[in-house]
Amino acid sequence: MYPWLVSHRQQLQALVRHGQLGHALLLKGMAGLGKRELAKELAQMLLCQHTSITPCNNCHSCQLNAAASHPDHHVITGEERSIGIDAIRQLGQVLNESARLGHGKVAVIMQAEKMTEAAANALLKTLEEPAGEATLILTSAHPEQLPPTVRSRCQQWLLPVPDSAAVLAWLSAQGQDGSLTALNVNQGSPLNTRDYLAAxxxxxxxxxxxxxxxxxxxxxxxxxxxxxxxxxxxxxxxxxxxxxxxxxxxxxxxxxxxxxxxxxxxxxxxxxxxxxxxxxxxxxxxxxxxxxxxxxxxxxxxxxxxxxxxxxxxxxxxxxxxxxxxx
Ligand SMILES: [Zn+2]
Structure with a gap:
């Protein structure tokens, strides 16, 4: 886990443990902060069969997640130009079925702002009638582009831009000789700066x-x-x-x-x-x-x-x- 996300992971872990995580979470933060990784980790945490030490990295569920083949973990990557209504409807249907491994279901929608208006409306239905054991995780670098109706139905979690000195130290540990200028040019984004320097x-x-x-x-x-x-x-x-x-x-x-x-x-x-x-x-x-x-x-x-x-x-x-x- 990226060092600037460790405390967020701990806080989210505590919410899961105390049953305070809502059925829909919106992870907000600029591109290149590691929202994808955090969402993945959170999904693994929610699906782990050993709830006392989540995620245990040992149980059947954790092993399936490690192999990216967990039947109750669904992901829309948002890599296409837009996220259409069919993808969201399909997700809604899958979430209505019971969990294959009997330990809840997680759906992740990355770059959620790419949902079309029809897709966002279809998602609202899922958000209004949450399937019992399903958790939805949305990630977005442009949450202001999401309909307010979607935003208001999610528990919102903001990932701030990490401290420059900490990012420069991390870059150096990655073998990248980063400068403050390189960081500024990338608006302080650690992962974008890393890729920019590497290229x-x-x-x-x-x-x-x-x-x-x-x-x-x-x-x-x-x-x-x-x-x-x-x-x-x-x-x-x-x-x-x-x-x-x-x-x-x-x-x-x-x-x-x-x-x-x-x-x-x-x-x-x-x-x-x-x-x-x-x-x-x-x-x-x-x-x-x-x-x-x-x-x-x-x-x-x-x-x-x-x-x-x-x-x-x-x-x-x-x-x-x-x-x-x-x-
Ligand atoms: Zn586990």
Missing amino acids: GTDRQRRQLLQQFAELAGHRHLLPTLQQGLLAEPRHLQWLQLLLQDALQLALGVNTALRLVDSEPLCRQLSRLGSARLNQALTELVQLRRTLQPTAGRPVNAALQLGQWLNRWTQLSAAGGRDGRLPH
């Missing part, structure tokens, strides 16, 4: 930021940057953080930078002045909104991105001519 994405970020800051003097880099960002529009977030940090410095706001390791670059860009930085930032926020996958990608995504990079090149070149951006 070498941090190097990619530093390179992209450098090229972006120097675009005015190296215009030949523009098509490469454009292609890279078109393939990975989420990397625009790095540029947004860079511009935000630079703007913060330009305005003399005294709060910690998010891109701690790119401070020299942020300082260099801050000399462009707040008006230019603010303009680039506002346009970038707008651009990111139009490029969001949920917004339905615009046909002219490449064009919009190219235009923005062009405006940035001109803007930063003008700043350089003013003598505000010395090399």
